[in-house]
Amino acid sequence: MNTAVGLLTSTSEWQDIAPLLSVRELNKFYAPGKGCGDINFDLYPGEVLGIVGESGSGKSTLLSCLSARLTPDSGNVIYNSEQFGEMDLYDCEESMRRVLMRSEWGIVHQHARDGLRMNVSAGANIGERLMAVGERHYGQIRTKAEEWLTAVEIDTGRIDDRPSQFSGGMQQRLQIARNLVTHPKLIFMDEPTGGLDVSVQAKLLDLLRNLVSRLGLSVIIVTHDLAVARLLAHRLMVMRRGEVVETGLTDQVLDDPQHPYTQLLVSSILQN
Amino acid sequence: MSTATGYNFAYLDEQSKRMIRRAILKGVAIPGYQVPFGGREMPLPHGWGTGGMQVTASVIGETDKLKVIDQGADDTTNAVSIRRFFAHTAGVETTEQTADATLIQTRHRIPERPLQADQILIYQVPIPEPLRFIEPRESETRKMHALSEYGAMQVKLYEDVARFGHIATSYDYPVMVNNRYMMDPSPIPKFDNPKMSMMPALQLFGAGFEKRIYAVPPFTQVESLDFDDHPFEVQSWDEACAICGSDHSFLDEVITDDNGSKMFVCSDTDYCRERVEQGFVGTAADLPIADLSIAEVETN
Numbered sequence: 001m002n003t004a005v006g007l008l009t010s011t012s013e014w015q016d017i018a019p020l021l022s023v024r025e026l027n028k029f030y031a032p033g034k035g036c037g038d039i040n041f042d043l044y045p046g047e048v049l050g051i052v053g054e055s056g057s058g059k060s061t062l063l064s065c066l067s068a069r070l071t072p073d074s075g076n077v078i079y080n081s082e083q084f085g086e087m088d089l090y091d092c093e094e095s096m097r098r099v100l101m102r103s104e105w106g107i108v109h110q111h112a113r114d115g116l117r118m119n120v121s122a123g124a125n126i127g128e129r130l131m132a133v134g135e136r137h138y139g140q141i142r143t144k145a146e147e148w149l150t151a152v153e154i155d156t157g158r159i160d161d162r163p164s165q166f167s168g169g170m171q172q173r174l175q176i177a178r179n180l181v182t183h184p185k186l187i188f189m190d191e192p193t194g195g196l197d198v199s200v201q202a203k204l205l206d207l208l209r210n211l212v213s214r215l216g217l218s219v220i221i222v223t224h225d226l227a228v229a230r231l232l233a234h235r236l237m238v239m240r241r242g243e244v245v246e247t248g249l250t251d252q253v254l255d256d257p258q259h260p261y262t263q264l265l266v267s268s269i270l271q272n
Numbered sequence: 273m274s275t276a277t278g279y280n281f282a283y284l285d286e287q288s289k290r291m292i293r294r295a296i297l298k299g300v301a302i303p304g305y306q307v308p309f310g311g312r313e314m315p316l317p318h319g320w321g322t323g324g325m326q327v328t329a330s331v332i333g334e335t336d337k338l339k340v341i342d343q344g345a346d347d348t349t350n351a352v353s354i355r356r357f358f359a360h361t362a363g364v365e366t367t368e369q370t371a372d373a374t375l376i377q378t379r380h381r382i383p384e385r386p387l388q389a390d391q392i393l394i395y396q397v398p399i400p401e402p403l404r405f406i407e408p409r410e411s412e413t414r415k416m417h418a419l420s421e422y423g424a425m426q427v428k429l430y431e432d433v434a435r436f437g438h439i440a441t442s443y444d445y446p447v448m449v450n451n452r453y454m455m456d457p458s459p460i461p462k463f464d465n466p467k468m469s470m471m472p473a474l475q476l477f478g479a480g481f482e483k484r485i486y487a488v489p490p491f492t493q494v495e496s497l498d499f500d501d502h503p504f505e506v507q508s509w510d511e512a513c514a515i516c517g518s519d520h521s522f523l524d525e526v527i528t529d530d531n532g533s534k535m536f537v538c539s540d541t542d543y544c545r546e547r548v549e550q551g552f553v554g555t556a557a558d559l560p561i562a563d564l565s566i567a568e569v570e571t572n
Contacts, residue, residue: 095419102423117406117427124430131430132423138433138499160434 018080020045020186020218021066026075028065029242036062036242039075045185048212048219050233050250052226052265058242059222060190066220067107067188068097082185102132106179110191112171115178116163122149122174123159129182148177152207169200173207180211187212189221193228205231226269230254238262282329282362288312292330292485296476299487304449305417306400311483321354322480324377324396331392331476332358332375337365339373344381344522344539351379370542380443382464384521384543387473389490395458397479400486402446402456422454425497433502442507448495449488462496463506463522469494511536514556516547 019042029035036058043049051059064070066077068089077089082104084096101107109115116125126145127135135141146156152173154166163171172192179187192208193201209232212219223229229236229250236253238246238261246259257263280286288310295309314322332338338358342351346368354377355366367373370383377394387393403413406424416422425446432440445462449455457465458477468475468488475488488494498504512519514535521543523536535556538544 094415098419098421120406120427120431121434123434124427127430128424128427131426132421134423136426136498136500138430139501141430142434 017044018086019043020047020080021220022076022078023066024076024078026062026065026072026077028061028070028072030061033241034058036065036239038243041237041244041247043186043218043220045218046216048217048221048232048234050229050236051220051222051239052224052229052236053239054224054265057239059224059239061242062239063188063190063220063222067105068101069107079186102129103182104185106176106184106187108172108175108179108187108189108192110194112163112168112175115175116171118162118164121160121162122154122166125163125174125178126181129178133182144181148181149174151180151211152177153203167200169196169204172196172204176208176211180215183215184217186218186220189219189223191223191225192221193223193225201228208232226254226266238265276360279361281334282332282358283314284312284326284329288326289330292326295485296327296330296487299476299485300474300489302453303488303492304453304455304486306484306486309483309485311480314480315357316353318481319398321350321377321379321396323478323482323485324379324394324480325354325357325478326480327394327476327478327485328354328358328375328377329362331394332362332364334362334364336374337367337372339367339370339376339542340378341376341381341383341540341542342379343524344383345541347541368542369546370540380459380461381522381539382460382467384538384540385546386467387471389472391473393471393473393475395460395475395477397456397458397477397484398481399444400456400477400479400482400484402454417453420452422448425454426499429497429499429502433499439498439502439504445504446497448497450492451495455486455488455494457494461507461522462504465494465496465504466506509536512554513538513544513547514554516544516552517554518544518547518552 021043023039023041026039027037029037039062051062053059065072071090078086079089080086081100089097107115123142123145126148127141130141130144145159149156149159154170154173163174166174193204196204205228221232233250236248236250237244238253240261246253246262253262254266257266292309295307299305299307312326314325316322338355340351340355342348345351358364359366370385374390375392375394379396401413403416403425405428407413407416429439443461444456444459445465447455447457447465457468470491470493472490474490477486496504509523513521513523515537518538521538521540524539525534526537527534
């Protein structure tokens with residue numbers, strides 16, 4: 001299904017495809033105004049959805065709820081799984097959620113050390129998910145690890161080095177390789193370029209864009225950086241105080257913002 | 273043998289023993305599963321075998337014959353003091369002979385002589401959680417056990433092969449019990465791992481510091497982890513035992529003087545003695561050292 005997506009152009013064809021992820025009436029509040037609420041959207045296979053908004057607007061809370069790491073107060077997250085079929089994330093066995101997390105999903109954390117095992121080598125970091133889904137052949141794990149290091153532009157000679165010896169940008173790329181090795185369908189990213197300098201950011205974004213289009217990944221990316229959103233996302237959701245204030249195609253939202261907050265957000269970017 | 277006055281039989285009070293026996297029964301019912309128990313204070317520090325001692329105290333009876341080994345030897349400090357402890361507090365008979373013992377408490381070895389169905393082997397365990405290396409959170413390791421998520425354990429073996437070219441873990445080698453629970457076999461050499469599988473004797477594990485008890489019932493399958501292209505292998509030696517000539521037992525390297533002279537001898541002293549009695553001799557038979565027991569060999 002995924003591979004066909006790239007060929008689809010007209011809207012009518014899109015409508016024949018079932019959404020990968022459907023979110024209905026999702027609410028999660030820590031306190032009034034703190035969290036996210038009344039979230040509804042569909043994510044289709046091959047689509048990159050950006051969630052933008054200021055700090056504290058509920059972006060990361062929403063991402064945690066979507067990626068089965070935080071139980072919402074109410075609402076449904078329906079995921080169309082390859083292994084389990086259509087399933088409600090919070091109305092199924094925890095074991096199924098955990099299987100999803102290490103097979104069909106990838107989670108890229110803002111801080112690479114949250115998503116990596118810092119005390120084992122880069123090869124083991126990439127191989128862990130393979131071993132978690134049952135791979136027991138050392139040679140094959142090693143070959144796959146090398147392939148993915150190459151794919152994220154890390155020298156294969158570094159395969160036995162620990163992530164702590166890597167630069168920030170390399171750690172972030174290693175984290176991406178670690179997630180992609182089991183060929184996930186859906187990737188959740190939380191500020192993947194946060195804390196990196198501009199040239200490293202550009203390189204990482206370029207890499208991400210290539211991987212996403214080559215592998216036909218669906219991505220939900222949380223960022224406060226509108227430039228990142230413009231570069232990667234097909235569609236945008238603008239959040240403020242826990243609510244979605246505007247949604248639409250990326251170019252449409254950024255070039256013709258309707259909501260006053262979005263207008264403020266767009267106009268706050270330095271222009272030259 | 274005289275029993276110490278003022279103490280209950282085998283030191284622990286009956287309520288504590290009952291609680292520990294319940295934990296043991298649960299452990300036997302779920303092979304390899306770590307059962308938490310209310311660890312009691314024993315009159316020696318944690319890390320000296322208090323877990324094994326509490327298990328021993330709970331299963332020992334007046335007619336039992338106790339053997340205690342430490343690294344295979346009956347005459348090392350830990351073994352001597354624990355054996356004397358139960359001789360004092362329970363008044364049971366003790367033995368150094370594996371064949372005669374009904375209860376064997378062990379640290380770091382399984383006796384070479386195959387154990388029988390009427391024997392119980394009790395291990396002293398320092399760290400009962402095999403996944404601790406990869407996952408520091410107890411809440412998470414419990415979940416991993418519950419859901420049989422053991423892929424992460426393979427990471428440890430991967431690191432070994434990546435760094436040394438082979439699986440270099442030589443003791444504390446993780447095993448799967450009955451195809452369900454991942455278990456830490458205590459720091460026995462991996463040489464002993466195959467002995468655990470389908471053993472006729474009951475195997476009990478007590479971790480005093482971490483307050484966990486687990487068990488492998490008789491005739492239970494115990495498999496050591498490995499990779500398809502790096503299968504599990506046990507240690508082997510080019511030398512044979514200098515005292516009894518055994519080429520199939522676990523050998524200790526013993527330094528015999530300041531000039532780097534050394535010899536290899538069986539780590540299981542009772543097994544070695546038995547073989548010498550049967551007339552087997554090693555290369556050290558001609559040396560004056562041959563009539564010394566291992567404990568008396570000058571090591572300084």
